Amino acid sequence: MGVFSDIWTIARWEVRKSFSTMGRNVLPVAVILFILLVATTGFVARSGMHLQDGMYTIATDDRQVADLLAADGRFTVYLGEPATILPRQSAFDLVILNRTVFVPFTERGQAAAKTLSRDYAQYVASVYNQETDLFAAYPLWIDSQYVKSELDFQATQSGQYLSVRQRSLTPPVPAGPVVQVTPPAASIPSADALRKVLQQDTGKNDQIARYTNLFTQLPSSMSTFKTPDQLTPTLPFDSIIFIFVFIFPLYFTSQFFMMSIMNERIGRKGEILLSGPVHPLAIIAGKMLPYLAGMLVTSTAVILAAHASLLILLPLLPVILFFLASALLIGMLSRSFKELSFISIFFSTVATSYLFFPSIFANVHIVSLVSPLTLIILQVQGTGFTAADYLYSTSLFYLTSGVLLYIGAVNFNAERLFDLHPFLPRLREFVGSSLSRAHPYRSLFLANVLLIPFVFMLQMMGLVLLFNLPMPLSLVLLIALAAFIEELAKSVGVYSLFAGEFSTLPLRTCVLAAAATAVGFLAGEKLFLLAMLSQITDSVFGSILFLQQGALLLWMPLLLHFAGVLIVILALRYGGRRWYLPGVLAATVVHALYNLTFILGAMR
């Protein structure tokens, strides 16, 4: 019970402190800024965005066409006689004479033509909407139906297009039994109902509205019927709006937490807190609690405001924990405010990419489940997610947050908080003191088991970024990247534990340390794979990242991991610290060659 009351007390202090620093001075200004924000938003809504004004210049001889073009700010329109336009033709991006569009072969001209044709299509639609005989203006309606096919990695294995690339003249014959389907009957709604949808659609067919309507798109029976113009692809690139709505508030709040940790370190203010009879973990938990609560409240408010399902909180929770754990470490590691700013900007960019990029492929590729954001998208779409999906996409976040919090708690002492060593040595010290000198092999083993989630996270990032490159290139790059990440990760433990005493290290210790690392790494890897990643390991990418399906031959990968670490340790032993990076690179080469032969063997 004592621990909980400690946490509660510290949490109350934290709230009081942040209100007293932020309070009196800031609050009035914040209110004014909020009013200004609302006013500016109103102003923007009225005057529109003027970012791309005047990108293109167009000349025309027709007043009606000129009026039509003037509605789009991107065009600067010149109205004149053909005789005056033609000599200066090259000065314009587009020339429209006698209602015929002339497009020059410049990049800008092509882009202008594209914008114009899009504008024109919208204009045509707005005219045809008014047509009394709707089915004369819109004679064609497409009913989109989706067929479920199991996500098939065989199809992606040799590039995405394998199975549909046949060029034979005879129609394909299905291998499985054919289920008789009755041709669909006409089921189109009344013309009036369709017209309503059309008119709504032309109103909101611009770039911004697509995002704001994301939450409110309710699936109706009519929306499956589309005119050819409405046949837009279903890739949810629009998911970037979820980053803005859900992730940025979290990032913003974690900044305050970062700063609060940093403030404890300025002028050794936190010393009083540390000297109390409270466990560091309780201090961290207490300081974290208000921000955790704040993030949960903000997220709930956003969800309620968007009329979305509260289930979205579930995938958000691990992200919140991850942000808080990282904020704790960043606050503890930075030496100065500017370092704090740079590191946090860097962290937020990387974290945002990790969350956002996979989610683009939410409905397309299993890789997307790497990001919890995908679950949010699925939930908003109404598809929902299963417990297995949840485990798959959030466990990395839970595990890494746990490890980060542990490192933070172990180092939450006066020695680590108040010294001013440079960033990387500090980082090494942090990891080093999380390891036990008394039981070096046991802690190396455990450290490497616990490193696995980070390794997977980095490799997932590589996978997400590389999987859409052309096939052989993406394979080779991924092999090299995966090998490098693994070798680097394995070396972190040994490097931190034995820093400064490499040259005196007995060979026996070198070998044993390498063995402990290799066993730990392999154990973590296999545990993790067994637990959840079987889906992705079935793909060819998976087998590169997480080694061979030849799990029966456990000793092969074990030997590989052992050799890798040993190379690094020996490089450090005989070459000193300068040979660390070359050592890791050499181990990477060995690792990559091993994987390459294995993959090539498997593909043959």
Next chain:
Amino acid sequence: MNGRNSWIVAKKELAGINYEKTIVFAILLQLFVALFSSFLMVGLTSLYDPSSVSQYSRFRYSIGYSGANSSLLDRLQSSEDFIVYDMDLSPALESLKERKLAAVIYVPATAPDAQGPVQITLYTVQNDLQATVVGVKLKDVLVGYESDLRDARSARITERPIDLSFPPSAQAGGFYEFVYGLLVPLLVFMPAIISASLIIDLITEEYQNETLETLVSTPITFAEMVWGKILACEILVPVQAGVWLLLLALNGIHIGNPVPILVLVSVASLILILLSALTALKYRERTAAQFIYSTALVIVILFVVSVPDNPLNLIVRASVGNAGAEIYAAILLVTGVAALLGYATHLYAKRVGRLAQGGL
């Protein structure tokens, strides 16, 4: 006010940034984004312009066609993107499930000039990138078929739009508007935003680490110190923005008028830096200052973007080579504002300095 003293402070701050290697993070960040600009190209461009996705495949897709004959079948057969198989619906759908087809179209026997609509059914595989690409390619064919049907019913149409005729296949240029109209202004202004947040760190640090006393006891005045810090932040802007332009050029994106763009960004960022310097001098505490600054930044950017001929818009126009003298006018105007703000900052810093000397 001694310029040399300010320069000493600026050099000290730049050396500090260099010593802490924090600038490495900024560079890493740039590289991170630049390295994956290929991804940005594919991913984010499609965010902005979904129909550009179709440029990424040059394969001929197998399509199952089922139902009555129509001009759609002719159009599909003459298209270079598809191989069309005329087959029954049931085996076609089964083949689709087995991924032997990319899509199946069912067309009923409705006459082209019938009173009611022609309702066709398009089957694609759910959860597949391919379905998206096929959808984009099919759209062109279907739009053509729609115009066939419209022609057959033209007697019934009363509302007619102005008829513009386009040259065939103006396909390229999908990235253009995204890159120049959004990416370039965003990237070029990012250093300005970072620098403005940096000045808050530099100023509040002196207060919160209580190092101000030492500084004020040197011959350097408080105002000179503030200007030194502003100078250090300002120097970083054209350097970083220049690196961006260079990286973009390496990616094959050539930016017109780089010099006026860099000048405009530098002067405009001076305004941001001065504003946040004022905020920092007022609050003397990082959390509060950064909070006020970032909220105010959102307001300023929203407001600026909604004004015609704003600096961001001028950068867009200059980068595509479509800006004339107005960018120089903007530089003059922005410089004027910056000078006024600079004067205000100077007065405020002097006042704060006097109070500090008296009060410390």
